[in-house]
Amino acid sequence: MNAPAYNFAYLDEQTKRMIRRAILKAIAIPGYQVPFASREMPMPYGWGTGGVQVTAAILGLDDVLKVIDQGSDDTTNAISIRKFFAKTAGVATTTSTHDATVIQTRHRIPEAELNANQVLVYQVPIPEPLRFLEPRETETRRMHALAEYGLMHVKLYEDIARFGHIATAYAYPVKVNARYVMDPSPTPKFDNPKMDNCAALQLFGAGREKRIYAIPPYTQVVSLDFEDHPFEPYRFNAPCALCGAENSYLDEIVTDDKGGRMFVCSDTDYCEGRQAAGHHGSLSAAPYKEKAGSHG
Amino acid sequence: MTTIAELPPGFADKVLSAQSTFRSVMDAMARPGSVQRIVPMAGAPAAMMRGAAAIALTLFDHDTPLWLDARMAESAELVKWLKFHTGAPVVQDTSIASFALISDGAALPPLERFALGTNEYPDRSTTLILQVDRLDSGRSFELRGPGIDGVATLQGSIKPFDLFERLRFNEALFPRGIDLVLVADDAVVAIPRTTRVASKGS
Numbered sequence A: 001m002n003a004p005a006y007n008f009a010y011l012d013e014q015t016k017r018m019i020r021r022a023i024l025k026a027i028a029i030p031g032y033q034v035p036f037a038s039r040e041m042p043m044p045y046g047w048g049t050g051g052v053q054v055t056a057a058i059l060g061l062d063d064v065l066k067v068i069d070q071g072s073d074d075t076t077n078a079i080s081i082r083k084f085f086a087k088t089a090g091v092a093t094t095t096s097t098h099d100a101t102v103i104q105t106r107h108r109i110p111e112a113e114l115n116a117n118q119v120l121v122y123q124v125p126i127p128e129p130l131r132f133l134e135p136r137e138t139e140t141r142r143m144h145a146l147a148e149y150g151l152m153h154v155k156l157y158e159d160i161a162r163f164g165h166i167a168t169a170y171a172y173p174v175k176v177n178a179r180y181v182m183d184p185s186p187t188p189k190f191d192n193p194k195m196d197n198c199a200a201l202q203l204f205g206a207g208r209e210k211r212i213y214a215i216p217p218y219t220q221v222v223s224l225d226f227e228d229h230p231f232e233p234y235r236f237n238a239p240c241a242l243c244g245a246e247n248s249y250l251d252e253i254v255t256d257d258k259g260g261r262m263f264v265c266s267d268t269d270y271c272e273g274r275q276a277a278g279h280h281g282s283l284s285a286a287p288y289k290e291k292a293g294s295h296g
Numbered sequence B: 001m002t003t004i005a006e007l008p009p010g011f012a013d014k015v016l017s018a019q020s021t022f023r024s025v026m027d028a029m030a031r032p033g034s035v036q037r038i039v040p041m042a043g044a045p046a047a048m049m050r051g052a053a054a055i056a057l058t059l060f061d062h063d064t065p066l067w068l069d070a071r072m073a074e075s076a077e078l079v080k081w082l083k084f085h086t087g088a089p090v091v092q093d094t095s096i097a098s099f100a101l102i103s104d105g106a107a108l109p110p111l112e113r114f115a116l117g118t119n120e121y122p123d124r125s126t127t128l129i130l131q132v133d134r135l136d137s138g139r140s141f142e143l144r145g146p147g148i149d150g151v152a153t154l155q156g157s158i159k160p161f162d163l164f165e166r167l168r169f170n171e172a173l174f175p176r177g178i179d180l181v182l183v184a185d186d187a188v189v190a191i192p193r194t195t196r197v198a199s200k201g202s
């Protein structure tokens, strides 16, 4: 084998320094989006190049990396990113939330409680929570500078008026440390409460939009809501068909071409761990692994 | 005159040493008051602690204007070492510095002279790297804020003695402000602008 033609964890050292400085400022100003000079990565933007760059800047030889897409370790995207770092940084990888020191994610926060030795890295497509209200960057930056978030509240309240509940089920905005309104990326709002007072450091990278932001450990994260309409983390009202979990986030799976459906944990590591521990759902014999593999 | 060949070396392994140093600083910044260790794998000029030297090699480059206090600036070896290994331009104007290296805490300039960022870009602020005597014993301080589970206790022998009183201006300035990294040999403690520090027992 030839010597690799790339640096450890792919990025060159100058780029890592720039990203590392941005990460430190992001931690110092919780929820504030730090601009950074995002680099081209050997994968499309939709694959989470922002998260990949953050992971590349923090990863070391002793790390154990887990990558999830939705809640699964076995989608094409998750497997590719895991292989990318196994190859370019030689780090150990895992599907176990418990064993991981760095977890890169798109869409989900693991069900298992994270600990103080872990870093959760989010791949973020649209980091600006005010973008749908205001397309101009200069304006959204001004709104953040002045903590001028009234329009955001009006929009959420309109949702309630129109739909009877807050329709935003994903990327539901939060306020970090009672100051910055932040987009938690495409995670379901079910996961928002896990961001609050979390023992792990949470880092967010948006590649196309060139932003890095952070939630330090043990930081207050509050989902925006109203006195008469408190925040509710939405969940299908069913137990997991495989492990019987009553409090995990569920995916709806079509089981046959006759309209058969079942609900299963989106976090596959959590679900498999529960099944291994002897928990059962109504369909425990279902060929669960085939579902994960069918994504390709 | 010191020649380049006579300068203390930089990191033996640039990539891995920078990574492990960064993780120590990141953990320090994420968990204010916690004492993180920097594995010393770099040479350092005489006027500079090993931890501060490793941080310089990890975070400084030609994009980061650097301010040196008088005691550091008067060491030709130190200035040359920093220039050779990091390329960071040394500036006289505190208000444009990305980093400030301070070895003589008693002569710390007023904090408002450093870059505090703007409300639109609060990240455009100076990170102070202050060498102190000890971070394992001395006066006790209680820290509260993001990154801290309730309250953290820091013990240190730190100059200037009124450092944390001065740092209180961060509270009113937020999101602007000064982030502080304390170094004692290979020990590192960070006090980001969100941390509130009180003398214990006061």
Ligand SMILES: [Zn+2]
Binding pocket: A240, A241, A242, A243, A244, A245, A248, A264, A265, A270, A271, A272, A274
């Ligand atoms: Zn399950």
